[in-house]
Amino acid sequence: MEKESINFLQKSIKTYQGFKNSITKRIIDSSDVVYENQFLDDGTIKVMIDQLKKDYSSIQKELEILFSVNDSELFNQYLYEQQEVKYLIAFYASNNPQNIDYCLELIDNINIDFKDCLLAIKDFEQNNYKSSFLRFYNYFSQNRKLLEHYIINKYYGILLYKEMQYDQAIIFLQKAVEKRPEDKDLHIILKEIYEKKGLLIESGIEESILTILSGVK
Incomplete structure (x- = not known):
C-alpha cells in the first residue's frame, strides 16, 4: 500500500x-x-x-x-x-472610440500611462479638446515613440493641426494613414497642412488620393 x-x-x-x-x-x-x-x-x-x-x-x-x-x-x-x-x-x-469605457475598465488595475491616451480619446469624443490635447501631450512628452494605433494618431494629429503645430501634426496624421489609408478626413487635413506650408507637390498627391477615394476618374 x-x-x-x-x-x-x-x-x-x-x-x-x-x-x-x-x-x-x-x-x-x-x-x-x-x-x-x-x-x-x-x-x-x-x-x-x-x-x-x-x-x-x-x-x-x-x-x-x-x-x-x-x-x-x-x-x-x-x-x-x-x-x-x-x-x-x-x-x-x-x-x-465606442470601446473606450470598456478599455478603461479592463486596465483599471494595471499601472500604465497608456490610460492617458484612452482618457484623451474619451475627452476628444466629448469635445473636450483642450483636455484631450494636454493628455496626449503629456503622454508623448514622456514616450517619444509613435504608437501603432489608428485613433490615437488621428486624434492627436487633428489637435496638433488645430494648434497650428503643422510639422508635428504631419507626423501623427501620416502614421494614422498607415493604419487606415482609406480615411478621407486624414487626407483632407494633410492636404490643407501641405497647402499652408507651401508644399504643392505633397498637396497634389493628397488631392490625387482624395480623387481616387471618391471614385472620381
Whole structure:
C-alpha cells in the first residue's frame, strides 16, 4: 500500500513537472510574438482581439491550476502575462472610440500611462479638446515613440493641426494613414497642412488620393 502511494506521488510529481515545463515553454514562445499589423481595419482588429481573448481565457485556467499547486513564481509570471494580454486587448479595441469605457475598465488595475491616451480619446469624443490635447501631450512628452494605433494618431494629429503645430501634426496624421489609408478626413487635413506650408507637390498627391477615394476618374 505504501509502495502504491509512493508510485502515485512520483507519478503526480512527474505529471506536474511536465505541465510546469510546458507552461514555461509557452511563456518563452509567446514573448517572441509581435502584436503589430500594418493596417488596422475593423476586420483585422476583430481577429486580433478574438485571439487575445482566447489567450486570456487560457492563461486564466492555467493560473487557477498554478494557484492550486502553490507555485507562486510561475503564478506571478502568468499573472504578468495576463495583464499584458489585457493591455493588448485595450490597445486594439480602443481603435474604436465606442470601446473606450470598456478599455478603461479592463486596465483599471494595471499601472500604465497608456490610460492617458484612452482618457484623451474619451475627452476628444466629448469635445473636450483642450483636455484631450494636454493628455496626449503629456503622454508623448514622456514616450517619444509613435504608437501603432489608428485613433490615437488621428486624434492627436487633428489637435496638433488645430494648434497650428503643422510639422508635428504631419507626423501623427501620416502614421494614422498607415493604419487606415482609406480615411478621407486624414487626407483632407494633410492636404490643407501641405497647402499652408507651401508644399504643392505633397498637396497634389493628397488631392490625387482624395480623387481616387471618391471614385472620381
